[in-house]
């Protein structure tokens with residue numbers, strides 16, 4: 001996906017503040033953090049929304065959570081807690097159409113979310 005912002009990060013055309021990376025997953029700091037830690041975990045493969053996930057993506061989808069777990073460990077959030085969120089589509093407020101798992105922590109979260 002040539003003009004996808006997050007694909008540009010995967011290709012190294014834009015350098016994010018990387019927190020974690022492996023063969024299939026990249027995690028970097030959100031440019032507009034909503035908590036002391038706000039990291040986005042993305043697959044290196046372009047997948048636009050949760051609606052575009054296929055059975056063949058099952059392992060990759062799981063790897064996003066394993067990466068989120070590692071981000072939490074690196075950021076010292078494993079014990080205090082953190083929130084993971086993946087928005088899908090208009091009503092959820094998805095703004096970047098390359099799936100990303102938000103990892104938010106370092107403050108008390110509220111429920112229900114807005």
Ligand code: 5GP
Pocket residue numbers: 005016017028029030031032033040086087093094095096097
């Ligand atoms: P969404 O609303 O799609 O779930 O979340 C998109 C997120 O991407 C937002 O939290 C926004 O701050 C973040 N974002 C948008 N543009 C950039 C960027 O250029 N760099 C980084 N690091 N984050 C971005």
Ligand code: ZN
Pocket residue numbers: 001004005006007008045046047097098
């Ligand atoms: Zn993309």
